[in-house]
Amino acid sequence: MSDQGSFLQTLNLLENKWLDILKKECLRCFSNNFLPSHDCSHHARVWNYARQIILSAGNRYLLSAEETEILLLACFFHDTGMSIDPGPRHGQFSRNLCSDFLQRTGTVIPEADILLSIVAEHDQKDTMEAAGEKDMKSRLLALLHVADDLDAFGATGIYRYTEIYLIRGIPSRNIPGNILPNLESRFNRMREMFPADSDLLQTHFKRFSYTRQFFSDCMSTPAGLTDFAFLTEKIAALILEQKHTPITFAQKIIQHPGTPFLIRQWARDFEKELGAF
Known part of the structure:
Protein backbone atom coordinates (compact mmCIF):
# COMPACT_ATOMS: atom_id res chain seq x y z
CA MET A 1 0.00 0.00 0.00
CA SER A 2 1.28 3.50 -0.85
CA ASP A 3 2.03 6.06 1.85
CA GLN A 4 -1.05 7.99 0.72
CA GLY A 5 -3.22 4.88 0.84
CA SER A 6 -1.95 3.94 4.28
CA PHE A 7 -2.59 7.47 5.53
CA LEU A 8 -6.13 7.47 4.13
CA GLN A 9 -6.82 4.22 5.96
CA THR A 10 -5.55 5.76 9.21
CA LEU A 11 -7.66 8.86 8.58
CA ASN A 12 -10.82 6.80 8.12
CA LEU A 13 -10.16 4.80 11.28
CA LEU A 14 -9.68 7.96 13.34
CA GLU A 15 -12.79 9.61 11.91
CA ASN A 16 -14.85 6.51 12.72
CA LYS A 17 -13.48 6.61 16.24
CA TRP A 18 -13.88 10.34 16.91
CA LEU A 19 -16.27 12.29 14.70
CA ASP A 20 -19.56 11.46 16.45
CA ILE A 21 -17.99 11.95 19.89
CA LEU A 22 -16.41 15.29 18.97
CA LYS A 23 -19.55 16.65 17.31
CA LYS A 24 -21.60 15.82 20.41
CA GLU A 25 -19.01 17.46 22.67
CA CYS A 26 -18.87 20.55 20.48
CA LEU A 27 -22.67 20.82 20.55
CA ARG A 28 -22.54 20.50 24.34
CA CYS A 29 -20.05 23.38 24.58
CA PHE A 30 -22.39 25.66 22.63
CA SER A 31 -25.64 24.42 24.19
CA ASN A 32 -26.13 27.69 26.11
CA ASN A 33 -24.69 30.08 23.53
CA PHE A 34 -26.15 30.65 20.06
CA LEU A 35 -23.16 31.57 17.91
CA PRO A 36 -23.60 30.26 14.32
CA SER A 37 -20.33 31.79 13.10
CA HIS A 38 -18.26 29.57 15.41
CA ASP A 39 -20.54 26.69 16.36
CA CYS A 40 -20.09 22.98 15.71
CA SER A 41 -20.62 23.40 11.96
CA HIS A 42 -17.58 25.72 11.81
CA HIS A 43 -15.43 23.18 13.64
CA ALA A 44 -16.57 20.40 11.30
CA ARG A 45 -15.74 22.53 8.25
CA VAL A 46 -12.29 23.33 9.64
CA TRP A 47 -11.58 19.61 9.99
CA ASN A 48 -12.83 19.09 6.42
CA TYR A 49 -10.41 21.78 5.19
CA ALA A 50 -7.54 20.27 7.19
CA ARG A 51 -8.32 16.94 5.57
CA GLN A 52 -8.32 18.58 2.13
CA ILE A 53 -4.94 20.20 2.74
CA ILE A 54 -3.28 16.99 3.88
CA LEU A 55 -4.69 14.80 1.11
CA SER A 56 -4.01 17.30 -1.67
CA ALA A 57 -0.37 17.83 -0.70
CA GLY A 58 0.80 14.32 -1.50
CA ASN A 59 3.58 13.11 0.78
CA ARG A 60 4.53 16.63 1.85
CA TYR A 61 2.12 16.85 4.78
CA LEU A 62 1.43 13.19 5.51
CA LEU A 63 1.04 12.88 9.27
CA SER A 64 1.52 10.02 11.66
CA ALA A 65 -1.57 8.52 13.29
CA GLU A 66 -0.67 10.36 16.49
CA GLU A 67 -0.35 13.71 14.70
CA THR A 68 -3.59 13.16 12.80
CA GLU A 69 -5.49 12.40 16.00
CA ILE A 70 -4.15 15.56 17.65
CA LEU A 71 -5.09 17.68 14.63
CA LEU A 72 -8.59 16.19 14.52
CA LEU A 73 -9.23 16.98 18.18
CA ALA A 74 -7.69 20.45 17.82
CA CYS A 75 -10.01 21.24 14.91
CA PHE A 76 -13.04 20.36 17.01
CA PHE A 77 -11.96 22.28 20.11
CA HIS A 78 -10.10 25.35 18.80
CA ASP A 79 -13.05 27.78 18.96
CA THR A 80 -15.17 26.15 21.66
CA GLY A 81 -13.97 28.87 24.03
CA MET A 82 -16.00 31.34 21.96
CA SER A 83 -18.99 29.92 23.84
CA ILE A 84 -17.53 31.60 26.94
CA ASP A 85 -15.72 34.66 25.54
CA PRO A 86 -16.06 35.65 21.85
CA GLY A 87 -13.05 37.96 22.11
CA PRO A 88 -9.30 37.46 21.61
CA ARG A 89 -8.94 35.49 24.87
CA HIS A 90 -11.09 32.61 23.67
CA GLY A 91 -8.12 30.33 22.92
CA GLN A 92 -7.37 29.81 26.59
CA PHE A 93 -11.01 28.96 27.28
CA SER A 94 -10.93 26.50 24.38
CA ARG A 95 -7.87 24.89 25.95
CA ASN A 96 -9.68 24.55 29.27
CA LEU A 97 -12.71 22.94 27.62
CA CYS A 98 -10.48 20.49 25.78
CA SER A 99 -8.59 19.64 28.96
CA ASP A 100 -11.87 19.11 30.80
CA PHE A 101 -13.06 16.77 28.04
CA LEU A 102 -9.90 14.66 28.24
CA GLN A 103 -10.16 14.37 32.03
CA ARG A 104 -13.92 13.80 32.14
CA THR A 105 -13.84 11.04 29.54
CA GLY A 106 -10.58 9.45 30.65
CA THR A 107 -9.13 10.01 27.19
CA VAL A 108 -5.39 9.46 27.01
CA ILE A 109 -3.54 11.35 24.27
CA PRO A 110 0.25 10.70 24.37
CA GLU A 111 1.06 14.29 23.40
CA ALA A 112 -1.83 15.98 25.22
CA ASP A 113 0.36 18.96 26.08
CA ILE A 114 0.88 19.63 22.37
CA LEU A 115 -2.86 19.30 21.69
CA LEU A 116 -3.74 21.77 24.46
CA SER A 117 -1.03 24.19 23.38
CA ILE A 118 -2.23 24.15 19.76
CA VAL A 119 -5.82 24.79 20.84
CA ALA A 120 -4.75 27.67 23.09
CA GLU A 121 -2.51 29.28 20.46
CA HIS A 122 -4.58 28.67 17.32
CA ASP A 123 -5.44 32.35 16.87
CA GLN A 124 -1.88 33.65 17.33
CA LYS A 125 -1.19 33.70 13.62
CA ASP A 126 1.31 36.54 13.47
CA THR A 127 4.01 34.13 14.61
CA MET A 128 2.94 31.23 12.40
CA GLU A 129 5.67 28.83 11.36
CA ALA A 130 5.77 26.77 8.18
CA ALA A 131 3.82 23.53 8.06
CA GLY A 132 6.93 21.81 6.77
CA GLU A 133 8.79 22.36 10.06
CA LYS A 134 9.93 19.11 11.68
CA ASP A 135 8.62 20.07 15.11
CA MET A 136 5.23 18.41 15.63
CA LYS A 137 3.60 21.40 17.29
CA SER A 138 4.74 23.80 14.54
CA ARG A 139 3.48 21.49 11.78
CA LEU A 140 0.08 20.91 13.33
CA LEU A 141 -0.44 24.52 14.38
CA ALA A 142 0.35 25.73 10.86
CA LEU A 143 -2.14 23.24 9.38
CA LEU A 144 -4.82 24.30 11.88
CA HIS A 145 -4.16 27.98 11.13
CA VAL A 146 -4.73 27.55 7.40
CA ALA A 147 -7.70 25.20 7.76
CA ASP A 148 -9.32 27.76 10.08
CA ASP A 149 -8.53 30.56 7.62
CA LEU A 150 -10.29 28.74 4.78
CA ASP A 151 -13.63 29.01 6.59
CA ALA A 152 -13.32 32.80 6.32
CA PHE A 153 -13.71 32.61 2.52
Missing part, protein backbone atom coordinates in the same frame (compact mmCIF):
# COMPACT_ATOMS: atom_id res chain seq x y z
CA GLY A 154 -16.78 32.36 0.31
CA ALA A 155 -20.33 33.38 1.16
CA THR A 156 -20.03 31.56 4.48
CA GLY A 157 -16.98 33.62 5.36
CA ILE A 158 -18.90 36.83 4.68
CA TYR A 159 -21.56 35.77 7.15
CA ARG A 160 -19.04 34.61 9.77
CA TYR A 161 -16.94 37.78 9.63
CA THR A 162 -19.99 40.05 9.82
CA GLU A 163 -21.64 38.23 12.70
CA ILE A 164 -18.59 38.08 14.95
CA TYR A 165 -17.53 41.67 14.24
CA LEU A 166 -21.02 42.83 15.21
CA ILE A 167 -20.83 40.81 18.42
CA ARG A 168 -17.48 42.45 19.18
CA GLY A 169 -19.10 45.87 18.90
CA ILE A 170 -17.56 47.09 15.63
CA PRO A 171 -19.85 49.63 13.87
CA SER A 172 -21.33 48.43 10.59
CA ARG A 173 -19.63 51.18 8.56
CA ASN A 174 -16.19 50.05 9.81
CA ILE A 175 -16.56 46.32 9.31
CA PRO A 176 -15.63 45.98 5.59
CA GLY A 177 -12.48 48.08 6.02
CA ASN A 178 -11.42 46.03 9.05
CA ILE A 179 -12.03 42.74 7.28
CA LEU A 180 -10.09 43.31 4.06
CA PRO A 181 -6.53 43.35 5.49
CA ASN A 182 -7.38 40.40 7.73
CA LEU A 183 -8.71 38.52 4.72
CA GLU A 184 -5.54 39.21 2.72
CA SER A 185 -3.31 37.89 5.50
CA ARG A 186 -5.36 34.70 5.67
CA PHE A 187 -4.89 33.97 1.97
CA ASN A 188 -1.20 34.85 2.14
CA ARG A 189 -0.73 32.11 4.73
CA MET A 190 -2.19 29.56 2.34
CA ARG A 191 -0.12 30.92 -0.54
CA GLU A 192 3.02 30.24 1.50
CA MET A 193 1.97 26.63 1.98
CA PHE A 194 1.16 25.65 -1.63
CA PRO A 195 2.80 26.21 -5.04
CA ALA A 196 1.08 28.72 -7.33
CA ASP A 197 -0.16 26.01 -9.71
CA SER A 198 -1.77 23.94 -6.94
CA ASP A 199 -5.38 23.02 -7.72
CA LEU A 200 -6.32 23.51 -4.08
CA LEU A 201 -4.76 26.98 -4.01
CA GLN A 202 -6.67 27.96 -7.14
CA THR A 203 -9.94 26.64 -5.72
CA HIS A 204 -9.60 28.66 -2.54
CA PHE A 205 -8.29 31.72 -4.40
CA LYS A 206 -11.71 31.89 -6.07
CA ARG A 207 -13.42 31.72 -2.68
CA PHE A 208 -11.07 34.34 -1.26
CA SER A 209 -11.65 36.62 -4.28
CA TYR A 210 -15.43 36.31 -3.88
CA THR A 211 -15.22 37.49 -0.27
CA ARG A 212 -12.74 40.26 -1.05
CA GLN A 213 -14.91 41.56 -3.90
CA PHE A 214 -18.02 41.60 -1.71
CA PHE A 215 -16.46 43.68 1.05
CA SER A 216 -14.71 45.93 -1.50
CA ASP A 217 -18.07 46.59 -3.16
CA CYS A 218 -19.64 47.34 0.21
CA MET A 219 -17.07 49.97 1.17
CA SER A 220 -16.41 51.54 -2.25
CA THR A 221 -19.54 53.73 -2.38
CA PRO A 222 -22.14 55.16 0.01
CA ALA A 223 -24.67 52.84 -1.65
CA GLY A 224 -22.46 49.87 -0.86
CA LEU A 225 -22.26 50.85 2.80
CA THR A 226 -26.04 51.24 2.84
CA ASP A 227 -26.43 47.75 1.39
CA PHE A 228 -24.05 46.37 4.00
CA ALA A 229 -25.96 48.18 6.77
CA PHE A 230 -29.07 46.30 5.60
CA LEU A 231 -27.19 43.02 6.07
CA THR A 232 -25.87 43.91 9.52
CA GLU A 233 -29.33 45.03 10.65
CA LYS A 234 -30.82 41.73 9.52
CA ILE A 235 -28.11 39.67 11.21
CA ALA A 236 -28.65 41.62 14.43
CA ALA A 237 -32.42 41.15 14.28
CA LEU A 238 -32.86 37.66 12.82
CA ILE A 239 -29.78 35.89 14.17
CA LEU A 240 -28.60 37.64 17.32
CA GLU A 241 -32.05 38.57 18.65
CA GLN A 242 -34.51 36.08 17.16
CA LYS A 243 -31.97 33.24 16.85
CA HIS A 244 -32.97 31.96 13.43
CA THR A 245 -30.66 29.38 11.93
CA PRO A 246 -28.36 30.58 9.13
CA ILE A 247 -30.33 28.67 6.48
CA THR A 248 -33.62 30.24 7.60
CA PHE A 249 -31.90 33.62 7.76
CA ALA A 250 -30.63 33.27 4.18
CA GLN A 251 -34.09 32.31 2.95
CA LYS A 252 -35.69 35.29 4.68
CA ILE A 253 -33.14 37.64 3.10
CA ILE A 254 -33.81 36.17 -0.35
CA GLN A 255 -37.58 36.50 0.07
CA HIS A 256 -37.57 40.00 1.60
CA PRO A 257 -38.87 42.47 -1.05
CA GLY A 258 -36.55 45.25 0.13
CA THR A 259 -33.30 43.28 0.00
CA PRO A 260 -30.64 45.08 -2.11
CA PHE A 261 -29.39 43.19 -5.18
CA LEU A 262 -25.86 42.69 -3.77
CA ILE A 263 -27.18 41.23 -0.53
CA ARG A 264 -29.80 39.04 -2.21
CA GLN A 265 -27.18 37.51 -4.50
CA TRP A 266 -24.91 36.86 -1.52
CA ALA A 267 -27.81 35.23 0.38
CA ARG A 268 -28.46 32.88 -2.56
CA ASP A 269 -24.80 31.88 -2.59
CA PHE A 270 -24.83 31.45 1.19
CA GLU A 271 -27.88 29.19 1.00
CA LYS A 272 -26.13 27.03 -1.62
CA GLU A 273 -22.98 26.72 0.48
CA LEU A 274 -24.96 25.74 3.57
CA GLY A 275 -26.78 23.08 1.57
CA ALA A 276 -23.57 21.71 0.08
CA PHE A 277 -21.76 21.03 3.33
Whole structure:
Protein backbone atom coordinates (compact mmCIF):
# COMPACT_ATOMS: atom_id res chain seq x y z
CA MET A 1 0.00 0.00 0.00
CA SER A 2 1.28 3.50 -0.85
CA ASP A 3 2.03 6.06 1.85
CA GLN A 4 -1.05 7.99 0.72
CA GLY A 5 -3.22 4.88 0.84
CA SER A 6 -1.95 3.94 4.28
CA PHE A 7 -2.59 7.47 5.53
CA LEU A 8 -6.13 7.47 4.13
CA GLN A 9 -6.82 4.22 5.96
CA THR A 10 -5.55 5.76 9.21
CA LEU A 11 -7.66 8.86 8.58
CA ASN A 12 -10.82 6.80 8.12
CA LEU A 13 -10.16 4.80 11.28
CA LEU A 14 -9.68 7.96 13.34
CA GLU A 15 -12.79 9.61 11.91
CA ASN A 16 -14.85 6.51 12.72
CA LYS A 17 -13.48 6.61 16.24
CA TRP A 18 -13.88 10.34 16.91
CA LEU A 19 -16.27 12.29 14.70
CA ASP A 20 -19.56 11.46 16.45
CA ILE A 21 -17.99 11.95 19.89
CA LEU A 22 -16.41 15.29 18.97
CA LYS A 23 -19.55 16.65 17.31
CA LYS A 24 -21.60 15.82 20.41
CA GLU A 25 -19.01 17.46 22.67
CA CYS A 26 -18.87 20.55 20.48
CA LEU A 27 -22.67 20.82 20.55
CA ARG A 28 -22.54 20.50 24.34
CA CYS A 29 -20.05 23.38 24.58
CA PHE A 30 -22.39 25.66 22.63
CA SER A 31 -25.64 24.42 24.19
CA ASN A 32 -26.13 27.69 26.11
CA ASN A 33 -24.69 30.08 23.53
CA PHE A 34 -26.15 30.65 20.06
CA LEU A 35 -23.16 31.57 17.91
CA PRO A 36 -23.60 30.26 14.32
CA SER A 37 -20.33 31.79 13.10
CA HIS A 38 -18.26 29.57 15.41
CA ASP A 39 -20.54 26.69 16.36
CA CYS A 40 -20.09 22.98 15.71
CA SER A 41 -20.62 23.40 11.96
CA HIS A 42 -17.58 25.72 11.81
CA HIS A 43 -15.43 23.18 13.64
CA ALA A 44 -16.57 20.40 11.30
CA ARG A 45 -15.74 22.53 8.25
CA VAL A 46 -12.29 23.33 9.64
CA TRP A 47 -11.58 19.61 9.99
CA ASN A 48 -12.83 19.09 6.42
CA TYR A 49 -10.41 21.78 5.19
CA ALA A 50 -7.54 20.27 7.19
CA ARG A 51 -8.32 16.94 5.57
CA GLN A 52 -8.32 18.58 2.13
CA ILE A 53 -4.94 20.20 2.74
CA ILE A 54 -3.28 16.99 3.88
CA LEU A 55 -4.69 14.80 1.11
CA SER A 56 -4.01 17.30 -1.67
CA ALA A 57 -0.37 17.83 -0.70
CA GLY A 58 0.80 14.32 -1.50
CA ASN A 59 3.58 13.11 0.78
CA ARG A 60 4.53 16.63 1.85
CA TYR A 61 2.12 16.85 4.78
CA LEU A 62 1.43 13.19 5.51
CA LEU A 63 1.04 12.88 9.27
CA SER A 64 1.52 10.02 11.66
CA ALA A 65 -1.57 8.52 13.29
CA GLU A 66 -0.67 10.36 16.49
CA GLU A 67 -0.35 13.71 14.70
CA THR A 68 -3.59 13.16 12.80
CA GLU A 69 -5.49 12.40 16.00
CA ILE A 70 -4.15 15.56 17.65
CA LEU A 71 -5.09 17.68 14.63
CA LEU A 72 -8.59 16.19 14.52
CA LEU A 73 -9.23 16.98 18.18
CA ALA A 74 -7.69 20.45 17.82
CA CYS A 75 -10.01 21.24 14.91
CA PHE A 76 -13.04 20.36 17.01
CA PHE A 77 -11.96 22.28 20.11
CA HIS A 78 -10.10 25.35 18.80
CA ASP A 79 -13.05 27.78 18.96
CA THR A 80 -15.17 26.15 21.66
CA GLY A 81 -13.97 28.87 24.03
CA MET A 82 -16.00 31.34 21.96
CA SER A 83 -18.99 29.92 23.84
CA ILE A 84 -17.53 31.60 26.94
CA ASP A 85 -15.72 34.66 25.54
CA PRO A 86 -16.06 35.65 21.85
CA GLY A 87 -13.05 37.96 22.11
CA PRO A 88 -9.30 37.46 21.61
CA ARG A 89 -8.94 35.49 24.87
CA HIS A 90 -11.09 32.61 23.67
CA GLY A 91 -8.12 30.33 22.92
CA GLN A 92 -7.37 29.81 26.59
CA PHE A 93 -11.01 28.96 27.28
CA SER A 94 -10.93 26.50 24.38
CA ARG A 95 -7.87 24.89 25.95
CA ASN A 96 -9.68 24.55 29.27
CA LEU A 97 -12.71 22.94 27.62
CA CYS A 98 -10.48 20.49 25.78
CA SER A 99 -8.59 19.64 28.96
CA ASP A 100 -11.87 19.11 30.80
CA PHE A 101 -13.06 16.77 28.04
CA LEU A 102 -9.90 14.66 28.24
CA GLN A 103 -10.16 14.37 32.03
CA ARG A 104 -13.92 13.80 32.14
CA THR A 105 -13.84 11.04 29.54
CA GLY A 106 -10.58 9.45 30.65
CA THR A 107 -9.13 10.01 27.19
CA VAL A 108 -5.39 9.46 27.01
CA ILE A 109 -3.54 11.35 24.27
CA PRO A 110 0.25 10.70 24.37
CA GLU A 111 1.06 14.29 23.40
CA ALA A 112 -1.83 15.98 25.22
CA ASP A 113 0.36 18.96 26.08
CA ILE A 114 0.88 19.63 22.37
CA LEU A 115 -2.86 19.30 21.69
CA LEU A 116 -3.74 21.77 24.46
CA SER A 117 -1.03 24.19 23.38
CA ILE A 118 -2.23 24.15 19.76
CA VAL A 119 -5.82 24.79 20.84
CA ALA A 120 -4.75 27.67 23.09
CA GLU A 121 -2.51 29.28 20.46
CA HIS A 122 -4.58 28.67 17.32
CA ASP A 123 -5.44 32.35 16.87
CA GLN A 124 -1.88 33.65 17.33
CA LYS A 125 -1.19 33.70 13.62
CA ASP A 126 1.31 36.54 13.47
CA THR A 127 4.01 34.13 14.61
CA MET A 128 2.94 31.23 12.40
CA GLU A 129 5.67 28.83 11.36
CA ALA A 130 5.77 26.77 8.18
CA ALA A 131 3.82 23.53 8.06
CA GLY A 132 6.93 21.81 6.77
CA GLU A 133 8.79 22.36 10.06
CA LYS A 134 9.93 19.11 11.68
CA ASP A 135 8.62 20.07 15.11
CA MET A 136 5.23 18.41 15.63
CA LYS A 137 3.60 21.40 17.29
CA SER A 138 4.74 23.80 14.54
CA ARG A 139 3.48 21.49 11.78
CA LEU A 140 0.08 20.91 13.33
CA LEU A 141 -0.44 24.52 14.38
CA ALA A 142 0.35 25.73 10.86
CA LEU A 143 -2.14 23.24 9.38
CA LEU A 144 -4.82 24.30 11.88
CA HIS A 145 -4.16 27.98 11.13
CA VAL A 146 -4.73 27.55 7.40
CA ALA A 147 -7.70 25.20 7.76
CA ASP A 148 -9.32 27.76 10.08
CA ASP A 149 -8.53 30.56 7.62
CA LEU A 150 -10.29 28.74 4.78
CA ASP A 151 -13.63 29.01 6.59
CA ALA A 152 -13.32 32.80 6.32
CA PHE A 153 -13.71 32.61 2.52
CA GLY A 154 -16.78 32.36 0.31
CA ALA A 155 -20.33 33.38 1.16
CA THR A 156 -20.03 31.56 4.48
CA GLY A 157 -16.98 33.62 5.36
CA ILE A 158 -18.90 36.83 4.68
CA TYR A 159 -21.56 35.77 7.15
CA ARG A 160 -19.04 34.61 9.77
CA TYR A 161 -16.94 37.78 9.63
CA THR A 162 -19.99 40.05 9.82
CA GLU A 163 -21.64 38.23 12.70
CA ILE A 164 -18.59 38.08 14.95
CA TYR A 165 -17.53 41.67 14.24
CA LEU A 166 -21.02 42.83 15.21
CA ILE A 167 -20.83 40.81 18.42
CA ARG A 168 -17.48 42.45 19.18
CA GLY A 169 -19.10 45.87 18.90
CA ILE A 170 -17.56 47.09 15.63
CA PRO A 171 -19.85 49.63 13.87
CA SER A 172 -21.33 48.43 10.59
CA ARG A 173 -19.63 51.18 8.56
CA ASN A 174 -16.19 50.05 9.81
CA ILE A 175 -16.56 46.32 9.31
CA PRO A 176 -15.63 45.98 5.59
CA GLY A 177 -12.48 48.08 6.02
CA ASN A 178 -11.42 46.03 9.05
CA ILE A 179 -12.03 42.74 7.28
CA LEU A 180 -10.09 43.31 4.06
CA PRO A 181 -6.53 43.35 5.49
CA ASN A 182 -7.38 40.40 7.73
CA LEU A 183 -8.71 38.52 4.72
CA GLU A 184 -5.54 39.21 2.72
CA SER A 185 -3.31 37.89 5.50
CA ARG A 186 -5.36 34.70 5.67
CA PHE A 187 -4.89 33.97 1.97
CA ASN A 188 -1.20 34.85 2.14
CA ARG A 189 -0.73 32.11 4.73
CA MET A 190 -2.19 29.56 2.34
CA ARG A 191 -0.12 30.92 -0.54
CA GLU A 192 3.02 30.24 1.50
CA MET A 193 1.97 26.63 1.98
CA PHE A 194 1.16 25.65 -1.63
CA PRO A 195 2.80 26.21 -5.04
CA ALA A 196 1.08 28.72 -7.33
CA ASP A 197 -0.16 26.01 -9.71
CA SER A 198 -1.77 23.94 -6.94
CA ASP A 199 -5.38 23.02 -7.72
CA LEU A 200 -6.32 23.51 -4.08
CA LEU A 201 -4.76 26.98 -4.01
CA GLN A 202 -6.67 27.96 -7.14
CA THR A 203 -9.94 26.64 -5.72
CA HIS A 204 -9.60 28.66 -2.54
CA PHE A 205 -8.29 31.72 -4.40
CA LYS A 206 -11.71 31.89 -6.07
CA ARG A 207 -13.42 31.72 -2.68
CA PHE A 208 -11.07 34.34 -1.26
CA SER A 209 -11.65 36.62 -4.28
CA TYR A 210 -15.43 36.31 -3.88
CA THR A 211 -15.22 37.49 -0.27
CA ARG A 212 -12.74 40.26 -1.05
CA GLN A 213 -14.91 41.56 -3.90
CA PHE A 214 -18.02 41.60 -1.71
CA PHE A 215 -16.46 43.68 1.05
CA SER A 216 -14.71 45.93 -1.50
CA ASP A 217 -18.07 46.59 -3.16
CA CYS A 218 -19.64 47.34 0.21
CA MET A 219 -17.07 49.97 1.17
CA SER A 220 -16.41 51.54 -2.25
CA THR A 221 -19.54 53.73 -2.38
CA PRO A 222 -22.14 55.16 0.01
CA ALA A 223 -24.67 52.84 -1.65
CA GLY A 224 -22.46 49.87 -0.86
CA LEU A 225 -22.26 50.85 2.80
CA THR A 226 -26.04 51.24 2.84
CA ASP A 227 -26.43 47.75 1.39
CA PHE A 228 -24.05 46.37 4.00
CA ALA A 229 -25.96 48.18 6.77
CA PHE A 230 -29.07 46.30 5.60
CA LEU A 231 -27.19 43.02 6.07
CA THR A 232 -25.87 43.91 9.52
CA GLU A 233 -29.33 45.03 10.65
CA LYS A 234 -30.82 41.73 9.52
CA ILE A 235 -28.11 39.67 11.21
CA ALA A 236 -28.65 41.62 14.43
CA ALA A 237 -32.42 41.15 14.28
CA LEU A 238 -32.86 37.66 12.82
CA ILE A 239 -29.78 35.89 14.17
CA LEU A 240 -28.60 37.64 17.32
CA GLU A 241 -32.05 38.57 18.65
CA GLN A 242 -34.51 36.08 17.16
CA LYS A 243 -31.97 33.24 16.85
CA HIS A 244 -32.97 31.96 13.43
CA THR A 245 -30.66 29.38 11.93
CA PRO A 246 -28.36 30.58 9.13
CA ILE A 247 -30.33 28.67 6.48
CA THR A 248 -33.62 30.24 7.60
CA PHE A 249 -31.90 33.62 7.76
CA ALA A 250 -30.63 33.27 4.18
CA GLN A 251 -34.09 32.31 2.95
CA LYS A 252 -35.69 35.29 4.68
CA ILE A 253 -33.14 37.64 3.10
CA ILE A 254 -33.81 36.17 -0.35
CA GLN A 255 -37.58 36.50 0.07
CA HIS A 256 -37.57 40.00 1.60
CA PRO A 257 -38.87 42.47 -1.05
CA GLY A 258 -36.55 45.25 0.13
CA THR A 259 -33.30 43.28 0.00
CA PRO A 260 -30.64 45.08 -2.11
CA PHE A 261 -29.39 43.19 -5.18
CA LEU A 262 -25.86 42.69 -3.77
CA ILE A 263 -27.18 41.23 -0.53
CA ARG A 264 -29.80 39.04 -2.21
CA GLN A 265 -27.18 37.51 -4.50
CA TRP A 266 -24.91 36.86 -1.52
CA ALA A 267 -27.81 35.23 0.38
CA ARG A 268 -28.46 32.88 -2.56
CA ASP A 269 -24.80 31.88 -2.59
CA PHE A 270 -24.83 31.45 1.19
CA GLU A 271 -27.88 29.19 1.00
CA LYS A 272 -26.13 27.03 -1.62
CA GLU A 273 -22.98 26.72 0.48
CA LEU A 274 -24.96 25.74 3.57
CA GLY A 275 -26.78 23.08 1.57
CA ALA A 276 -23.57 21.71 0.08
CA PHE A 277 -21.76 21.03 3.33
